[in-house]
Amino acid sequence: MNTEETESVLAVGYSLAERALALCSASGVRYASVTYRLSDELGMFLKNGSLSVISPEVDYGISVRVATNGGVGFAATNNMNLQGIKKAVRGALSMARACDGTAADLSTGRPERASWTVEQKIRLDSMDADLKIKRMVELDKMLKESTELKSFRQIGYSESTNSKYYIDTEGTQVKASDPKVEVAYFLMLQSGSDYEQAHRQLGYTGGFEALEELEVETQGTEDVKALETVLRHGKTFRGGKMDLVCGSEVTGIACHESCGHPMEADRIMGREASQAGKSFVTADSIGMSVGSEMVTIVDDPTLPNSFGYYEYDDEGVRARTRVLYDKGKINEFLQNRESGAKSRMSSNGAGRASSYGVEPLVRMANTYLLPGDWSDDDIVGEVSHGVLLKSFNEWNIDDRRYNQKYVGREAYMIENGRVTGPVRSPTLEITTPGFWSAVDAVGKNVRFYGGTCGKGDPMQGMEVNMGGPMIRLRNVVLK
Amino acid sequence: MNIEQFKDLTEKIVEYSLKRGADDAIVNSYRTDTRQIRFSENSIDIFNRWDETYFHLFLSMKRKVVSTTIKAADNFRRIVDGAIRTAEASQPSEDYRGIAEKTNARSHASKWKPVPDRVLADYVAEAIRVSADNGAHRATGTLYNEHADHYLSTSNDIRKFENGSSFYMSIRCFADEDASGHSVISSTSEKTFFPEKAAEKAAGLARQVRKPAGGLEGRFDSILDPMVVATITSEVGSMSSAFNVLAGFSCFEGKVGKQVGSRQVTIEDDATRDLSGKRYFDDEGAAVRRTRIVSEGILKGYLHNTSTARKFRTRTTGNAGLIEPEAMSLSMKGGSESFETMLGDMKDGLYINNVWYTRYQNSKLGNFSTIPRDAILRVRRGEVIGSVRDIRITENLVSLLKKIKSVSREREHINWWLESYTPSTVPYALVGRLNITRSADKGS
Structure with missing residues (x-):
């Protein structure tokens, strides 16, 4: 859509949203919010150099959430007319009143009126689709030509310009323009009957300058070369107790899985138990030690142009940095309006919804380990026998976020302070306190990687970054 | 928009796409009314409703493939024009080989009467009550009720309509903080929907978990609950997609x-x-049918849409997915033994209720791991003697399938969240020497 069309459509959306909120207010609810979104999207998928499909989409709709003395009702519609809005409000009220309970008061006592926009240095709508296709085809060609080995490649590109509008009965009104760009690829290299794979996801909030900022081509070449090295020269790994040096990618996934997720308040309170699971953390765990003093992990939505960037969350609450683990101790949970009200800790701006049509859940944004003062050379230099785990393929963690596994993709032995030859699939299976308590050195250089975090029912994929610096774990068992 | 306007717009989109230069066009149109209740800690958290109408357009022009979605009647020409412009700027797909030219599929229209919100809330209340009656302190889960109209029109003059309803409950019950069981149940009719059965099973499993011991490691004969087997069949379905x-x-x-x-x-x-x-x-209008993927352990073939079928010089299996064929409703054949007999005959092993977080180290080789959750019962001489936690299944997909020693005659129709993502009708399965691993620092 061009700018004029977009403005015209948005004006209708804002008006209908306000009408919906007025209808809710007139119905005597404890609290109501209305969300309107318009998303202009483009996606494409290449398989082994061939463009399988390109998908331009315009997604829009309104959702209504009401909290009554019965419960919470949530209704979403893409029928953008008065009839559709009235039906949604009636539906939300009917459902809320069908529940036998009392909804938490979702007010925060701090109504906000704000508007935020992320600048696009190269506007997504200023470039024709053929230029974007050409860029992805060139990326594929580069991945293919970076190795003499046979390769299988899948590349996904997606962009979305999201216009958001959130209003509630407390007086909050937040408008946002939130553009996202993402490139993801899945590689498989073949050497005879042997294979190695890699998956990479890179994300950005802003315009098409994302591809330069994320250094997509450089990252792609590195990943192909790393797979080739492992396939050609990787030795069978012999496990045992040793030191482990994790690169930023492994540090990042550990921050996300074994710090960010267990610190989500809805999970702690059992709200996600039948889907994404629970947490080893309880409401009484503040101050409990889970790591060494070097471990301070934050979740920060305010990092400019990061994949998880926002200024106000999808419930109109101002974003701020949350210190999750502070010097190895549990410090602050992630909260949205509902969990904040139930726990009486109040929201800290972690309420996010993947579309207009789903409820905001407690979500991470950019989760990472704060840097220390070690150089990467010194971290490796003080290891007499160990492994450098630069990246991983297989990973998982139990639904309490306590037992996790990371299997190396690009990994090398370290002997007498020097990185030596590549090894195949060294495996770390370790508890959360086991991992973070073993950290005795934290590097200076933080690096981020993108991800789509899954949670909720229906499942909501959410844009996040995860990262940190190189870290060293002493005396852990690798298999 | 009434049903005739809905069908009429679907056909207009196809006609206009062809007029604007598309060689092939398919529109899959949906009117859906979905309600969902999420509950936890024995009470309802939120009651959701999604009332949506949309028209998925798939078109090809000189083998350039575009897909998009139209959500309103008043702007369909502008969306189609945009899709055509995108196609003109695009590049041909090497995989695209056309769409179904004819079909023997039939249409189906059934009457639908919405279930009152109160009745759906009562289903949840009843499930929570049954859960408590069976020893669980807390119940958490999801109830779904959906009705969908689906109309398809293609440039090959295929026009078909189908609709249907579904009821679904997923319930996880806790008898203690570390003692849980999980079960799901579904039906196409309110008359045959019995969520209390899922509650009874989940609570019963939770009750059998008593102070689970920390992780064990090694190879164990294991009876996998249908929840686990459905995850495995979903993986088989995905690996079988010709795409x-x-x-x-x-x-x-x-x-x-x-x-x-x-x-x-x-x-x-x-x-x-x-x-x-x-x-x-x-999604091309081809009739769905029964397709055998694995027969007595032998891989019989892959799942196809028209494009992949032509590439493989075979016929579509009616599994379009317009870009990639996909499994729709899987089944694993049952055996002759009852679950009780399988359990009673087990000398030394495990029963595993559910798994999650299935990830591959190497999908080409089939190497993966997945994490058991909920009831993991230790079985000796046919008796449950305790329970276990903090373990992981580390396996190879083909190896695991080869180690299935027997399957039960009872089967359940399962789909759950991200794991058993394709609905699957599956038995309990006894797997010999399942590889179990754990965190190395556990207990240290």
Whole structure:
């Protein structure tokens, strides 16, 4: 859509949203919010150099959430007319009143009126689709030509310009323009009957300058070369107790899985138990030690142009940095309006919804380990026998976020302070306190990687970054 | 928009796409009314409703493939014009080989009467009550009720309509902080929807978990609950998609006619059955049918849409997915033994209720791990003697299928969240020497 069309459509959306909120207010609810979104999207998928499909989409709709003395009702519609809005409000009220309970008061006592926009240095709508296709085809060609080995490649590109509008009965009104760009690829290299794979996801909030900022081509070449090295020269790994040096990618996934997720308040309170699971953390765990003093992990939505960037969350609450683990101790949970009200800790701006049509859940944004003062050379230099785990393929963690596994993709032995030859699939299976308590050195250089975090029912994929610096774990068992 | 306007707009979009230069066009149109209740800690958290109408357009022009979605009647020409402009700027797909030219699929229209909100809330209340009656302190889960109208029109003059309803409950019950059980149940009719059965099973499993011992490691004969078997069949369905085979990421590539499982393993895709996931035609309008994927352990073939079928010089299996064929409703053949007999005959092993977080180290080789959750029971001489936690299944998909020693005659129709993502009718399965690993620092 061009700018004029977009403005015209948005004006209708804002008006209908306000009408919906007025209808809710007139119905005597404890609290109501209305969300309107318009998303202009483009996606494409290449398989082994061939463009399988390109998908331009315009997604829009309104959702209504009401909290009554019965419960919470949530209704979403893409029928953008008065009839559709009235039906949604009636539906939300009917459902809320069908529940036998009392909804938490979702007010925060701090109504906000704000508007935020992320600048696009190269506007997504200023470039024709053929230029974007050409860029992805060139990326594929580069991945293919970076190795003499046979390769299988899948590349996904997606962009979305999201216009958001959130209003509630407390007086909050937040408008946002939130553009996202993402490139993801899945590689498989073949050497005879042997294979190695890699998956990479890179994300950005802003315009098409994302591809330069994320250094997509450089990252792609590195990943192909790393797979080739492992396939050609990787030795069978012999496990045992040793030191482990994790690169930023492994540090990042550990921050996300074994710090960010267990610190989500809805999970702690059992709200996600039948889907994404629970947490080893309880409401009484503040101050409990889970790591060494070097471990301070934050979740920060305010990092400019990061994949998880926002200024106000999808419930109109101002974003701020949350210190999750502070010097190895549990410090602050992630909260949205509902969990904040139930726990009486109040929201800290972690309420996010993947579309207009789903409820905001407690979500991470950019989760990472704060840097220390070690150089990467010194971290490796003080290891007499160990492994450098630069990246991983297989990973998982139990639904309490306590037992996790990371299997190396690009990994090398370290002997007498020097990185030596590549090894195949060294495996770390370790508890959360086991991992973070073993950290005795934290590097200076933080690096981020993108991800789509899954949670909720229906499942909501959410844009996040995860990262940190190189870290060293002493005396852990690798298999 | 009434049903006639809905169908009329679908056909207009196809006509206009052809007029604007598309060679092939398909529109899959949906009117859906979905309600969902999420509950936890024995009370309802939120009652959701999604009332949506949308028109998925797929078109090709000189083998350039575009897909998009239209949500309103008043702007469909502008959206189609945009799709055509995108096609003109695009590049031909090497995989595209056309769409179904004819079909023997039939249409199906059934009457639908919405269930009152209060009745749906009562289902949840009843499930929580049954859960408590069976020893669980807390219940958490999801109830769904959906009705969908689906109309399809293609440039090959295929026009088909289908509709249907579904009821679904997923319930996880806790008898203690570390003692849980999980079960799901679904139906296409309110008359045959009994969520209390799922509550009873989940609570019963939770009750059997008593102070689970920390992780164990090694190879254990294991009875896998249908929740787990459905996760495995979903993986089989994905690996069987001809698209994934062509892409080079499937561990089933080059294995047609070869042993990929034990003789106990027969897996089909069959969306014609009157279960949730039932379809009458696929996204090209081809009739869905029963397709045997694995027969007594032998891989029989892949799942196809028209494009992949032509590439493989075979016929579509009615599994379109317009870009990639996909399994719709899987089943694993049951055996002759009862679950009780299987459990009673077990000398030393495990019963595993559910798994999650299935991830591959190498999808081409089939190497993966997944994490058991909920009831993990230790069984000796046919008796449950305790329970376990903090373990992981580390396996190879083909190896695991080959180690299935027996399957039960009882089967359940399962789909759950991200794991058993394709609805699957599956038995309990006894797997010999399942590889179990754990965190190395556990207990240290």
